[in-house]
Amino acid sequence: MPHPTVLGICRCLLLAYAVSLSSCAVILENGMPIQWAQTTSQVTDLPIQNGVLTPDPWHFLHRMSFYRLMIAATDPFMGPMGTNATDSSLWGLPLQLGWLLTSGRLADPTGATTCGLQTGDTMCISTQSWWGCVNYFASALPFLSAAKQGFLGPEVQVQMQVPAGVGDFCTTYANCSARYPDAMSKWDAFFQGLKAATASPLPDNEKKDSLLGLYWAAHIVSTDASAECNARLSHYSSAEVSFAHSWLSSAEYIAAAHFHSNLERSALFMSLLPRRILRVGDSAPNISDLNEEENHTVYVFSWMKNINTLLGGSLVRLWRSAMCSVNTREKGREMLEQLLLNPNFATHTFLSIITGMTTSCLSPLY
Incomplete structure (x- = not known):
C-alpha cells in the first residue's frame, strides 16, 4: 500500500492542470510541463537573423522551447534511461522552469515593472529575478552546448538576445565557454557522453549511472557559475533567501545520488515545492497556506542546509563519500x-x- 503522503502527492499531480482545484505547486498541464503545447518543436521556428538563431531566453516560451528541442534531439541516445518516451534525464529541467513560472519566481521582484505578473506580460522572465537568473545557467548554457555538439543540426549557430540595459549574461557558445569554461566543458561532456554510450559495451544500468553522473556534474557546475546572480537576492524576504540557499544545497545530495530526473520522478518531487514565494514570517513546518507536503519540504531542505553548516560542510562530504557505487547511489535515492x-x-x-x-x-x- 503506498504511503499516504505519496497518495496525496499523486492526487496533486492529477489535479495540477486545474489551478482552482489544486492545492499543490502547478507543474503539469495535460500530463506535460506547463505551456509545453505552446513551445516550438522545430529549431527553425525560433527567431533567425542572417542564418543565426537568435532566441530570447527572457521569454518563457523560448526558454521552455530550449528544453523541448534538446529532449527531442537527444531522445535517440537515451536508451539506457528506460523504454518510456519520458525517461530522459532532461525532463526535470522543463518541470523546474514551469514551477518557477507558476510560483511567481520568474516575475520582477522589485515591483518596478509588470514583467511576469498576471497584470503584465505573463511570459516575461525578469532579469531582476534571482530564480530566473540562476535558471539561465541551466537553460541557455546546455542549449548552446547542444548546438555546438551538433544535436540541433549541422553547424547551427546561436546568439541569445539580451534585454536593453542588461550586460551580465553570456550569449554565445564562445562567450560562455570563455566566462564559464568548467560549466560549458561539463555540458559538452554530457552531450558527447550520450553519443559515446551508443557504442559502449557496458550494460544499460551502468551506462545510465554514468550518463546521470555526467548530467548532474554539468548541472552542479552550472549552479556554481550562477553565483553571479546573488546580488538579486536582496529583492526577496529573508525566508525566501533562506529557502533559495537550501534549495541550492539540496542539489548537492540529488546530484551525488545520480537522481533519475525523468518526467514521472521529477513531477513527484517538484509537486512538493512551495507554490508561492515565501514571505516575512513564513516558518516551516507552520506556514498556514502551504500544505503539509510543501511545509515538510521547506523544513527538510532547511534542516539539511543548517546541519551541514553546523558541521562545517561535513554532511555534504559524508554524503558524497557514501555515494561511491551504483549500489549505494541507488540506496541514496x-x-x-x-x-x-x-x-x-x-x-x-x-x-x-x-x-x-x-x-x-x-x-x-x-
Missing part, C-alpha cells in the same frame, strides 16, 4: 525519497544511515 515523502522518516535516521554507508564505501568491496 531511496533515502532521499523517504526523507522528502515520508514525514515519519526521522532526520537522525538519515544521519546514521549516511555514516554507515560511508563506512561501507571504505571496504575493499568498493
Whole structure:
C-alpha cells in the first residue's frame, strides 16, 4: 500500500492542470510541463537573423522551447534511461522552469515593472529575478552546448538576445565557454557522453549511472557559475533567501545520488515545492497556506542546509563519500525519497544511515 503522503502527492499531480482545484505547486498541464503545447518543436521556428538563431531566453516560451528541442534531439541516445518516451534525464529541467513560472519566481521582484505578473506580460522572465537568473545557467548554457555538439543540426549557430540595459549574461557558445569554461566543458561532456554510450559495451544500468553522473556534474557546475546572480537576492524576504540557499544545497545530495530526473520522478518531487514565494514570517513546518507536503519540504531542505553548516560542510562530504557505487547511489535515492515523502522518516535516521554507508564505501568491496 503506498504511503499516504505519496497518495496525496499523486492526487496533486492529477489535479495540477486545474489551478482552482489544486492545492499543490502547478507543474503539469495535460500530463506535460506547463505551456509545453505552446513551445516550438522545430529549431527553425525560433527567431533567425542572417542564418543565426537568435532566441530570447527572457521569454518563457523560448526558454521552455530550449528544453523541448534538446529532449527531442537527444531522445535517440537515451536508451539506457528506460523504454518510456519520458525517461530522459532532461525532463526535470522543463518541470523546474514551469514551477518557477507558476510560483511567481520568474516575475520582477522589485515591483518596478509588470514583467511576469498576471497584470503584465505573463511570459516575461525578469532579469531582476534571482530564480530566473540562476535558471539561465541551466537553460541557455546546455542549449548552446547542444548546438555546438551538433544535436540541433549541422553547424547551427546561436546568439541569445539580451534585454536593453542588461550586460551580465553570456550569449554565445564562445562567450560562455570563455566566462564559464568548467560549466560549458561539463555540458559538452554530457552531450558527447550520450553519443559515446551508443557504442559502449557496458550494460544499460551502468551506462545510465554514468550518463546521470555526467548530467548532474554539468548541472552542479552550472549552479556554481550562477553565483553571479546573488546580488538579486536582496529583492526577496529573508525566508525566501533562506529557502533559495537550501534549495541550492539540496542539489548537492540529488546530484551525488545520480537522481533519475525523468518526467514521472521529477513531477513527484517538484509537486512538493512551495507554490508561492515565501514571505516575512513564513516558518516551516507552520506556514498556514502551504500544505503539509510543501511545509515538510521547506523544513527538510532547511534542516539539511543548517546541519551541514553546523558541521562545517561535513554532511555534504559524508554524503558524497557514501555515494561511491551504483549500489549505494541507488540506496541514496531511496533515502532521499523517504526523507522528502515520508514525514515519519526521522532526520537522525538519515544521519546514521549516511555514516554507515560511508563506512561501507571504505571496504575493499568498493
